[in-house]
Amino acid sequence: MKNKKIHNIKSTGFKTPDDYFDSVEEKIFSKLNAESVLDTIKEPGFKVPDNYFESFNDRLLNKTQNEEKTKVIPLFSRTNLIYVSSIAAAILLLFNLSVFDSKPTFDNLDIETVENYIEDESISTYEIAALFSDKQIEEDNIIDYNFDEDNIEEYLLINADIEALILD
Amino acid sequence: MIEEAQLLEQLQSKTHKNKAFKVLLELYKERLYWHIRSIVKSHDDADDVLQNTFIKIFKNIDNFKADSKLFSWMYRIATNESITFINKKSNRLKISSEELQQLAINNLTSDVYFEGDDIQLKLQKAIATLPEKQQLVFNMKYFEDLKYKDMSEILETSEGALKASYHIAVKKIEAYLTQN
Numbered sequence: 001m002k003n004k005k006i007h008n009i010k011s012t013g014f015k016t017p018d019d020y021f022d023s024v025e026e027k028i029f030s031k032l033n034a035e036s037v038l039d040t041i042k043e044p045g046f047k048v049p050d051n052y053f054e055s056f057n058d059r060l061l062n063k064t065q066n067e068e069k070t071k072v073i074p075l076f077s078r079t080n081l082i083y084v085s086s087i088a089a090a091i092l093l094l095f096n097l098s099v100f101d102s103k104p105t106f107d108n109l110d111i112e113t114v115e116n117y118i119e120d121e122s123i124s125t126y127e128i129a130a131l132f133s134d135k136q137i138e139e140d141n142i143i144d145y146n147f148d149e150d151n152i153e154e155y156l157l158i159n160a161d162i163e164a165l166i167l168d
Numbered sequence: 169m170i171e172e173a174q175l176l177e178q179l180q181s182k183t184h185k186n187k188a189f190k191v192l193l194e195l196y197k198e199r200l201y202w203h204i205r206s207i208v209k210s211h212d213d214a215d216d217v218l219q220n221t222f223i224k225i226f227k228n229i230d231n232f233k234a235d236s237k238l239f240s241w242m243y244r245i246a247t248n249e250s251i252t253f254i255n256k257k258s259n260r261l262k263i264s265s266e267e268l269q270q271l272a273i274n275n276l277t278s279d280v281y282f283e284g285d286d287i288q289l290k291l292q293k294a295i296a297t298l299p300e301k302q303q304l305v306f307n308m309k310y311f312e313d314l315k316y317k318d319m320s321e322i323l324e325t326s327e328g329a330l331k332a333s334y335h336i337a338v339k340k341i342e343a344y345l346t347q348n
């Protein structure tokens with residue numbers, strides 16, 4: 001049944017505006033003409049002065065030969081820069097190297113100096129506390145640390161003197 | 169015509185350099201001139217840039233490695249010199265390089281070394297509306313008739329990209345020419 005119906009349909013149902021095929025020809029030609037506008041231009045339209053190319057060689061060769069003759073020694077040449085910068089570096093090194101001032105390290109600080117420093121500079125506990133981050137001191141560090149008697153005795157013998165203890 | 173390899177050998181030798189350079193000038197000055205002129209537009213600027221280009225070629229020929237053609241190396245120098253020239257000039261005049269180009273196009277009407285008719289002037293105006301790279305590609309293909317393969321070496325861009333650029337450029341120019 002359905003097949004028979006299809007056989008009966010002869011056209012697609014599309015149609016064109018009136019006179020379409022007459023006008024499409026015109027449109028195509030006008031497009032072709034538009035493209036040919038570009039095709040007609042073969043030259044950009046620039047020109048050069050008379051004898052320009054003939055005289056160019058001489059002018060240019062004069063220039064290249066002049067440049068060869070006058071050798072310019074630049075102030076900031078590479079070798080000059082190396083000399084100047086090496087002298088500057090040597091002077092800088094002189095001030096920066098620790099030849100003249102030996103910085104103290106934690107190993108050679110004696111307790112007295114540290115004590116004096118803390119007293120003279122009047123460092124508050126807050127300032128000292130600020131040097132420790134939260135992570136550094138934990139309760140465990142204090143609680144779990146075992147002070148055995150021998151250690152304490154030894155410490156007191158070496159570091160404490162009786163006067164100081166009495167004063168405290 | 170002298171072989172490029174042979175010419176290069178002479179250019180890089182001390183004894184024959186000047187003679188070979190004259191040959192090189194004869195061979196390429198006109199082609200490079202028109203290439204530069206298409207970018208900078210005015211004759212005086214093109215003359216400056218052409219001289220700078222050949223001076224640069226003369227000075228740097230010893231460093232030239234034959235991994236590209238001498239011809240495309242020279243074109244590359246000419247292109248770079250032209251673009252540098254335009255950028256410097258626009259900096260000096262404190263305008264953008266696009267504005268400078270518009271100025272150059274407007275000056276063409278009074279330029280004694282421009283003999284183009286209305287339609288040629290219109291084409292120059294149309295070219296000036298394109299981005300820099302498309303202008304280069306259009307000029308090199310349309311007026312200088314270079315092969316895509318050579319353009320690819322000069323501009324260091326793939327052939328496919330160049331073909332696409334040229335196609336877009338032609339479309340834009342056609343649209344400009346039919347509209348205006």
